[in-house]
Amino acid sequence: MEAPIVSSYIVMAGALAVLLNSAAVVVYVERRVAAFIQNRVGPNRVGPFGLFQPLADVIKLIFKEDVTPIYGNRTLHTLAPMFPVITALITVAVIPFGDGLFITNINVGVLFILAVTSLGVYGVTMAGWASNSKYSLLGGLRAAAQMLSYELPLGMAIASVVLFAASLSMVDIVNSQLYWWHVFVNPIGAIIFIIAAFAEANRTPFDLVEAEQELVGGFHTEYSSMKFGMFFLAEYMHVVIGSMLITTFFFGGYHLPFAGYYAHLLPEAGTWLKAMLDIAVFLGKTGFFVFLFIWVRWTIPRFKYTQLMSLGWSKLLPLSILNFAVIAFILMLIHG
């Protein structure tokens, strides 16, 4: 295990600060981009260009009345919003942000990510059950079914990446993309992973969990005030985390495209200049995928629930298994 170049505590503090604030930034960006796509102006009153709008949102949320349904389960109703936030925050522990800039490099990093992602279901399901409301329960059940279904293609897509890297460590996976990003050698895996990441984050076109025509607000129908705010925060944190994972697994992490061929032109590894460049490249790619998440949300309509399930089980899953098998076969022929 190689040691990080700066103390992992500093990286941890930086990552947490970025992730917690990214939710606010993404909320603002989402509203502005949505307005741009729909030919509107968007929030532009609070501060220059409406930049303080998220702050105003949070203040409004804090001062709202916090209602708990009387016949629901009080404890679970309070605990549920914390789950998605916690799982989002745990995930950054194994994501490398630059050469030697990671919090920890464990040899089962990929499995760790899958395990933490699979725990994320509990927040939504518990919220749906504890609210003692038909709409919430239906939303929670949909969420559980959807997230379980899309974990399988997600896992198979990651497995096809692991074949190239020959390691389960996130740092090794990023470094195996020094010359060729995995999206160039494994495009089907990349597409499957992106689709599954959308479903795991419960974003349009897969946001049936909160389909308002059918379920009012889905699992968070009975939530108000800052508890609702936590779900809101968690959704945007999962968008950011999803973008970071897409970047790390398929788009070279902190490497520029084909960086290995002109590595002598880049600043030396271990210098501050290289660290800055790495972080800038990583954040740039992450930003692009966050934009993609928003772009898709305001472009593509929502799926029907049957379509969602048949896409997951009868199209994505067989395709991802086939992709995995073909890649394994080809790699076996190449490496003997």
Next chain:
Amino acid sequence: METFFFVFIATFAICTALAMIFSGSTVNSALYLVLHMLSISGFYLLLQAQFLAVIQILVYAGAIMVLFLFVIMVLNLGEDDTLKSHINFKEIFAFLLGVVVLAQLLYIVGGYSGVLPELTVEQAKAVGTVEAIGDELFTTFLLPFEVTAILLTAAVVGAMLLAQKTSNVED
């Protein structure tokens, strides 16, 4: 430090297991069981079995318990009276079965010598990695591994067949 972690995790595991048994609501029981599974993966970590620890969370806490919770919520087994009201043959049978399992456990614990196999630090670290387990599975234990795979596939296909019944509704 290790002893401290062990005592902490062990206490947590026992508390959550007890809470799971004595909790009145089925959903709470299932959630306590999830916490118990997480503490079990802590034990694996203390024994240098990182792969098992993560798989424990991924498979049991992340997949199986979600399905349990799903079923409990669909059946809406919220009220504890429906479960506790009838004392009958089933409960006596369950009690006897519990006694048998306890006796087996005590027998195993009684035969335990209290000494872990002698390993150097490097050996101990290498035992639990993905590489070591994968090597063993695909060489020494290849036949049991393949048989388990076929068995699981058969079980999944059987479950789907049973669930389908006669109606075959197209969307």
